[in-house]
Amino acid sequence: MSDARSAIIARAARELGDGMCVNLGIGMPTLLANHVGDRRGLMLQSENGLLGIGPYPLDGEEDADLINAGKETVTAVPGASFFDSAESFAMIRGGHIDLAVLGGMEVSQDGDLANWMIPGKMVKGMGGAMDLVSGAKRVVVLMEHLTREGEPKVRSACTLPLTGRRVVNRLITDLATFDFPTEGGMVLAELEDGVTLEQLRASTEAEFAAV
Amino acid sequence: MLRRMGEGKVLDSFAQAVSDIADGATVIVGGFGLCGIPEKSIEALREHGARDLTVVSNNCGVDDFGLGLLLANHQIARFVASYVGENALFERQFLNDELDVELVPQGTLAERMRAGGSGIPAFYTPTGVGTPIAEGKETREFDGRQYLLERAIIGDFALVKAWRGDALGNLVYRDTARNFNPLAAMAGRVTIAEVEELVEVGELDSNLIHTPGIFVQRILEGSGYDKRIERRTVRTSAA
Numbered sequence: 082m083s084d085a086r087s088a089i090i091a092r093a094a095r096e097l098g099d100g101m102c103v104n105l106g107i108g109m110p111t112l113l114a115n116h117v118g119d120r121r122g123l124m125l126q127s128e129n130g131l132l133g134i135g136p137y138p139l140d141g142e143e144d145a146d147l148i149n150a151g152k153e154t155v156t157a158v159p160g161a162s163f164f165d166s167a168e169s170f171a172m173i174r175g176g177h178i179d180l181a182v183l184g185g186m187e188v189s190q191d192g193d194l195a196n197w198m199i200p201g202k203m204v205k206g207m208g209g210a211m212d213l214v215s216g217a218k219r220v221v222v223l224m225e226h227l228t229r230e231g232e233p234k235v236r237s238a239c240t241l242p243l244t245g246r247r248v249v250n251r252l253i254t255d256l257a258t259f260d261f262p263t264e265g266g267m268v269l270a271e272l273e274d275g276v277t278l279e280q281l282r283a284s285t286e287a288e289f290a291a292v
Numbered sequence: 293m294l295r296r297m298g299e300g301k302v303l304d305s306f307a308q309a310v311s312d313i314a315d316g317a318t319v320i321v322g323g324f325g326l327c328g329i330p331e332k333s334i335e336a337l338r339e340h341g342a343r344d345l346t347v348v349s350n351n352c353g354v355d356d357f358g359l360g361l362l363l364a365n366h367q368i369a370r371f372v373a374s375y376v377g378e379n380a381l382f383e384r385q386f387l388n389d390e391l392d393v394e395l396v397p398q399g400t401l402a403e404r405m406r407a408g409g410s411g412i413p414a415f416y417t418p419t420g421v422g423t424p425i426a427e428g429k430e431t432r433e434f435d436g437r438q439y440l441l442e443r444a445i446i447g448d449f450a451l452v453k454a455w456r457g458d459a460l461g462n463l464v465y466r467d468t469a470r471n472f473n474p475l476a477a478m479a480g481r482v483t484i485a486e487v488e489e490l491v492e493v494g495e496l497d498s499n500l501i502h503t504p505g506i507f508v509q510r511i512l513e514g515s516g517y518d519k520r521i522e523r524r525t526v527r528t529s530a531a
Contacts, residue, residue: 146328166401205376246423
């Protein structure tokens with residue numbers, strides 16, 4: 082894992098609390114699963130119909146009927162439950178999930194998220210992302226601060242098609258953590274070690290308050 | 293003479309089960325990725341050859357398995373799904389305009405099936421407000437929040453897969469292979485259920501039936517299930 086990703090995951094792990102029901106998106110958020118072990122009663126939800134994801138199975142014990150939303154073979158913890166997709170999204174849309182952690186392509190200063198489509202490229206689909214951002218009690222987005230080409234991803238307005246409008250509560254990048262208070266605007270919550278405010282502003286198109 | 297309970301639902305030939313799926317039909321198919329897909333019915337539908345199908349399913353299989361078989365055989369004209377990645381064939385047909393695609397958020401897709409089977413023609417959902425999928429859809433405010441109107445889906449046929457079932461069409465699914473299957477079963481005018489094990493009526497615990505038989509018109513026991521794994525992930529130690 083890159084240094085940037087390690088930093089993001091380490092910071093994101095602090096979002097996990099005892100007793101929470103959490104949905105981890107595909108990609109970088111899935112790596113957070115390694116950090117839930119010390120949270121008492123935390124249950125991971127998988128939108129394909131499992132509340133209580135366990136570790137990957139031992140070699141030889143994998144079961145085609147037991148997968149996560151990333152289609153990886155998993156196990157279920159004691160006390161886990163299985164359900165159909167409508168009930169799963171009732172949990173998600175109905176505000177029963179405490180925290181959804183998703184990857185992002187762009188986040189705007191208004192808390193808009195784009196993470197499902199790049200026009201002109203093959204569109205793979207939004208999966209459950211639009212439901213998750215519109216329904217979870219709290220939405221945390223993890224992404225690298227800049228594209229590989231060095232372009233800003235934290236934007237004044239998203240250039241890519243949206244997954245949801247004003248849906249992000251917290252954004253964690255390898256440079257900083259930002260919050261999106263209900264009254265509007267974007268606020269710097271934390272700077273990563275070794276990053277100055279000047280560096281951050283130079284890498285960020287969005288306007289944000291630093292208090 | 294009294295009809296035996298469930299008589300007429302049980303078929304022994306998948307070819308017979310799908311034989312009246314006509315060209316142009318709408319077919320709802322259960323499964324998530326390759327998990328819980330009705331693999332025997334899909335294979336039979338490929339052999340049957342009905343074309344110009346509208347297929348509604350969360351995903352489109354892989355190139356050589358599941359719904360990918362119907363794609364390869366050019367039987368699908370329109371696909372309604374939430375996620376279609378990891379399928380080169382799909383991509384090629386889509387880019388060549390051979391395939392019409394409607395992408396639907398996963399929770400909306402599940403609810404559209406559930407509504408279709410429940411006599412509810414449409415419903416409001418917050419999912420997708422302010423995004424490209426809201427274009428052309430009615431919106432309405434409830435309690436200060438915007439919602440989109442989404443239409444229910446009903447299939448001419450539904451193909452579903454369960455773990456165990458009986459001659460009445462009662463179904464029990466296993467683990468995450470349940471996923472879209474109960475919703476597809478509700479939303480099909482004719483629902484064809486395939487099971488790994490067909491048991492005697494009364495053997496399934498009535499408290500634990502997931503899909504009551506009323507939603508199932510045809511039931512068959514499959515054999516030799518492939519149950520392919522898309523991403524085999526394991527850990528090395530018991531830690």
